[in-house]
Amino acid sequence: MKLLSRIGFWLLVLVIALFALFPFYYAVLSSLRSGSELFSVAYWPERLDGSNYIAVFQRQPFGQNILNSILVAGTVVALSLALSVLAAYAFGRIAFRGRSILLMTILGVSMFPQVAVLSGMFEMIRSFGLYNTLPGLILANMMLTLPFTVWVLTTFMRELPKEIEEAALVDGATPAIIVRRVFLPLMAPAAVTTGLLAFVVSWNEFLFALTFTLTNERRTVPPAIALMTGSSAYELPWGTIMAASVIVTLPIIALVLVFQRRIVAGLTAGAVKG
Amino acid sequence: MSATAARDIAPAPISAHERPSPLTRSRVRAAWAFVAPTLFVLALIAGWPLARTIWFSLTDANLNNLSDYAFIGFENYLVHDNGEWLGLLVDPEWWRSVWNTVWFTLVSVSIETVLGIVVALMLNAAFPGRGIMRAIILIPWAIPTVVSAKMWNWMLHDQFGVINDMLLRLGLIASPIIWTANPDTALWAVVMVDVWKATPFMALLILAALQMLPQDIYEAARVDGIHPVRVFFRVTLPLIRPALLVAVIFRALDALRVFDLIYVLTANSRDTMSMSAYARQQLVDFQEVGFGSAASTLIFLIIALLVVITIVVGRVRLSEDAQ
Numbered sequence: 001m002k003l004l005s006r007i008g009f010w011l012l013v014l015v016i017a018l019f020a021l022f023p024f025y026y027a028v029l030s031s032l033r034s035g036s037e038l039f040s041v042a043y044w045p046e047r048l049d050g051s052n053y054i055a056v057f058q059r060q061p062f063g064q065n066i067l068n069s070i071l072v073a074g075t076v077v078a079l080s081l082a083l084s085v086l087a088a089y090a091f092g093r094i095a096f097r098g099r100s101i102l103l104m105t106i107l108g109v110s111m112f113p114q115v116a117v118l119s120g121m122f123e124m125i126r127s128f129g130l131y132n133t134l135p136g137l138i139l140a141n142m143m144l145t146l147p148f149t150v151w152v153l154t155t156f157m158r159e160l161p162k163e164i165e166e167a168a169l170v171d172g173a174t175p176a177i178i179v180r181r182v183f184l185p186l187m188a189p190a191a192v193t194t195g196l197l198a199f200v201v202s203w204n205e206f207l208f209a210l211t212f213t214l215t216n217e218r219r220t221v222p223p224a225i226a227l228m229t230g231s232s233a234y235e236l237p238w239g240t241i242m243a244a245s246v247i248v249t250l251p252i253i254a255l256v257l258v259f260q261r262r263i264v265a266g267l268t269a270g271a272v273k274g
Numbered sequence: 275m276s277a278t279a280a281r282d283i284a285p286a287p288i289s290a291h292e293r294p295s296p297l298t299r300s301r302v303r304a305a306w307a308f309v310a311p312t313l314f315v316l317a318l319i320a321g322w323p324l325a326r327t328i329w330f331s332l333t334d335a336n337l338n339n340l341s342d343y344a345f346i347g348f349e350n351y352l353v354h355d356n357g358e359w360l361g362l363l364v365d366p367e368w369w370r371s372v373w374n375t376v377w378f379t380l381v382s383v384s385i386e387t388v389l390g391i392v393v394a395l396m397l398n399a400a401f402p403g404r405g406i407m408r409a410i411i412l413i414p415w416a417i418p419t420v421v422s423a424k425m426w427n428w429m430l431h432d433q434f435g436v437i438n439d440m441l442l443r444l445g446l447i448a449s450p451i452i453w454t455a456n457p458d459t460a461l462w463a464v465v466m467v468d469v470w471k472a473t474p475f476m477a478l479l480i481l482a483a484l485q486m487l488p489q490d491i492y493e494a495a496r497v498d499g500i501h502p503v504r505v506f507f508r509v510t511l512p513l514i515r516p517a518l519l520v521a522v523i524f525r526a527l528d529a530l531r532v533f534d535l536i537y538v539l540t541a542n543s544r545d546t547m548s549m550s551a552y553a554r555q556q557l558v559d560f561q562e563v564g565f566g567s568a569a570s571t572l573i574f575l576i577i578a579l580l581v582v583i584t585i586v587v588g589r590v591r592l593s594e595d596a597q
Binding site: 009012013016017019020021023024026027030038039040041043083084086087089090091094095096097099102104106107108109111112113114115116117118119120121122123124126139140142143146147150169174175176179200203204206207211221222223225226238241242245248249252253255256257260263264267 | 297300301302304305306308309311312313315316318319320322323324325326327330335337340392393396399401403407408409410411412413414415416417418419420421422423424425426428429431433434435436439470474475478479482527530531533534537538549550553554557558563566567570571573574577578581584585
């Protein structure tokens with residue numbers, strides 16, 4: 001009985017691991033096969049062929065797409081963190097009237113369906129002359145990251161003991177100095193986690209990127225991959241699509257594995273605390 | 275992702291000796307100065323576009339020329355014209371997309387909840403390789419949605435897909451299934467991919483709740499020789515219920531907004547179209563900004579209603595905690 005349940009448990013572990021990993025394994029496998037090889041199903045690598053990885057950069061500006069994604073996500077993270085560290089200090093450490101209603105509003109914004117702002121955002125981006133530009137996407141993606149970074153950093157800020165700023169207050173430090181000298185160093189780990197999660201959000205964003213860009217050179221990675229086609233109507237573009245998928249997924253997986261603990265903490269921060 | 279926001283709705287307790295001293299007043303001034311940039315940006319990129327969308331929904335605006343439109347009241351929603359009803363509320367395509375979205379949300383979130391509990395219980399057990407397992411289940415979560423949709427698209431390919439190949443080899447099906455193009459299986463395919471991608475998130479939230487349970491209860495149950503299944507239903511489940519509820523609501527809100535997964539996986543076919551995809555199609559593909567905005571506004575209202583319910587539930591929980 002005991003043995004049986006042990007076997008059952010390990011079987012479960014195995015099945016879950018296979019289910020989680022197989023699609024990515026199969027994408028890597030498919031990306032290393034080309035031409036007519038893709039017309040047959042293989043479960044193990046036979047001959048490793050890197051031509052898809054070259055083709056994806058030759059057939060379309062995929063390098064530019066990656067650069068666009070990095071520029072957009074990087075700027076979005078920097079701006080969101082800069083704004084939300086200040087806001088989180090105010091929300092987390094200072095009692096002022098209207099604080100909870102503001103926090104609730106920000107929480108509400110984080111649950112906005114993106115499509116609800118689509119036409120208004122389109123009009124705004126166009127009137128700023130930002131249609132089909134990276135700044136337009138940065139502006140739009142801030143809507144997705146900023147409410148969320150404010151919330152997480154506020155949660156972290158609250159958890160720090162009160163004594164931390166008391167000494168500084170007694171010495172007559174201004175709030176600006178307190179934020180810079182006392183909280184900024186303490187917030188660094190939380191800011192890394194939050195920034196990473198915001199980066200993932202912006203890196204994965206599709207609806208805005210699809211709607212607010214027009215030319216392939218300005219696209220970020222998700223619409224570039226979604227709209228990828230073969231060199232002819234009869235060619236299966238799956239080899240190159242899988243190569244592109246592997247290229248953009250590997251760095252994210254690496255980041256996630258390195259920052260595993262922090263990400264789990266960030267995702268669950270506030271969500272389960274009683 | 276936004277689950278992070280879930281709790282801590284009530285303001286943190288701040289120093290008991292609150293009197294409007296000069297220091298307090300200067301701190302309050304600083305607080306407003308610190309939140310002002312964030313509020314300004316949010317008003318600009320969320321508040322204003324939302325207001326414009328709602329306004330557009332009452333006009334006949336067209337994407338070709340957004341500055342030239344006329345106010346038409348609620349005609350985008352419902353209008354009686356020449357003896358027949360027209361508008362969003364009587365458009366079968368809209369209701370089809372609503373039904374698709376609701377069906378997708380109910381089915382995928384239910385499966386994700388059950389599987390999430392199973393995975394969380396597994397990760398909560400002490401076994402060699404637990405850290406590696408946790409890393410492994412994070413991988414589907416980390417893969418961009420568009421990329422996972424493409425990966426599964428290829429795996430579900432009707433002629434050359436590995437899923438059909440596996441099922442054929444195992445003798446479970448007699449001929450290949452056209453997964454993503456057939457209306458009967460397409461939404462199930464979407465559910466399968468969503469389960470693959472979102473279960474880790476669910477499992478992590480549940481795991482965090484499990485890890486905060488007091489261990490002595492389990493010790494007592496073990497000493498008394500109570501069957502683990504009974505312990506799970508009588509002790510564990512009631513204790514993690516609040517956290518579970520929060521996780522379910524967050525997943526459901528996410529699922530109701532679904533766009534990219536369905537758009538990429540099923541090539542935006544009308545059989546599987548979600549509410550968001552419907553609104554975007556009207557707005558961008560058909561250039562009907564007025565009509566599309568009406569759909570957007572309805573989606574916003576539906577989700578806003580659920581958010582209000584969430585917050586009320588959150589409040590109720592907080593007051594329970596206080597007792």
